[in-house]
Structure formats: structure tokens, C-alpha cells
Amino acid sequence: MTDSELQGENDTTLHEARLWRDDGWTARVIKNEDDDGWAVQMIKDGEAEPALTGPWTMGRDKKNPKPLDPNAFRTLVKTVSEVLRRHEQQRHAILHKDVTVRANGEDVLVTLDIVPDEDDPYADLKASDSLGTPLAHVRVSAGFKLSKTSAQAWVDNDFRAPD
Incomplete structure (x- = not known):
């Protein structure tokens, strides 16, 4: 079997008006449960839940959703990637x-x-x-509050595990 045939078998790319799958992401346009409008879900390949759900534009007939297209999909991927990056930064900060x-x-x-x-x-x-160069490492409670004062006290106490 050739490389292109193998790629074709594994290729999950899909470009439809309400469902777009490409580059590790799926965009799905759905009926908005909260009102008469439409929403779009962005789902990362391999994930069960959407990473992002947001409003979607109505079409010209004001009843049906605007169809997905390459530009809209790229914008959605960029947006969801930025949201995930910010979540990761926030999680790291916490x-x-x-x-x-x-x-x-x-x-x-x-x-x-x-x-x-x-x-x-x-x-x-x-x-x-x-x-x-590592000087010390101890396991503490997840509720331990690190501050300049608590850090200085730990260092001054020869790195003995804090209470």
C-alpha cells in the first residue's frame, strides 16, 4: 500500500457546512439551547467534551447558521488554542x-x-x-502558603520540614 493510500485511510478531514474536522480539531455548529440562535463547539481530537462553545453567526435567511468555511475554522482554532493556553497559564500560576x-x-x-x-x-x-543547584526538597501539605516570610523561616530553619 502506498503512503498516500495509507494517509487516505487515516485521514479524518471533513468539511461540511455544520461539521468541520481538520488539524486535530472538530468544529460543530449546533442549535443554541438558550435561545433561537446557533452555537459552535470546538472539540480537540481524542477529547469527549468541547474545549470551547460559543455563539455562531446566523445565515442570511436569519433562520439557519452561516456555514463553516476555511477562514472561520482557522479563526476558531486560533481562538480555542489561545483560550486553552490562558487556562494552562492560570493553572500553572495556581x-x-x-x-x-x-x-x-x-x-x-x-x-x-x-x-x-x-x-x-x-x-x-x-x-x-x-x-x-538544588539545596533542599521536602513534601508539604497542599495548603502550605508560600510567602517571603514562610520561605525565609524554612531556609533559616536549615530546610527542616515546616509544620
Whole structure:
């Protein structure tokens, strides 16, 4: 079997007025349950739930939805990618904190990385010097509050696990 035949068998590209599948994404135009309008769902390949659902433009007849087209699909992919990127940044900001404190005249970077395990959430509290060399690592409660004060106290206490 040739490469192009293999690609054709695995190709899930679909371009229809209300369903567009390409580049790892599916755009589906659906009836908006909240009003008389239309909505579009963007679903990443392999995912069960839409990554984004938003309003969709009415067609010229003011009854049916505007059909999907290459430009609209590219815009939707760009939008959903940006939304997912922002969610990831927000999640990282919630789960990762860092502060710099001084110890023996040197900067010490203290980081807290929360591991949101469903059964046993915890956090890793780590310290490293200005060159990135690890100085200490302890496991703490996921509720541990990292601040300059708590970081300095940990460093000053010879990196003993905080209470």
C-alpha cells in the first residue's frame, strides 16, 4: 500500500457546512439551547467534551447558521488554542509559586509546586541556589502558603520540614 493510500485511510478531514474536522480539531455548529440562535463547539481530537462553545453567526435567511468555511475554522482554532493556553497559564500560576530570599549573603530560590492528586494532594517545597543547584526538597501539605516570610523561616530553619 502506498503512503498516500495509507494517509487516505487515516485521514479524518471533513468539511461540511455544520461539521468541520481538520488539524486535530472538530468544529460543530449546533442549535443554541438558550435561545433561537446557533452555537459552535470546538472539540480537540481524542477529547469527549468541547474545549470551547460559543455563539455562531446566523445565515442570511436569519433562520439557519452561516456555514463553516476555511477562514472561520482557522479563526476558531486560533481562538480555542489561545483560550486553552490562558487556562494552562492560570493553572500553572495556581499550582506553582516561587520567591527569592537571602541566606548567608546568597540568593535562594524557593519554589512550591502543588500536586493536585484526587486522593492525596500535596506540594513539593524546594530550594536552589542562584546557579540552580538544588539545596533542599521536602513534601508539604497542599495548603502550605508560600510567602517571603514562610520561605525565609524554612531556609533559616536549615530546610527542616515546616509544620
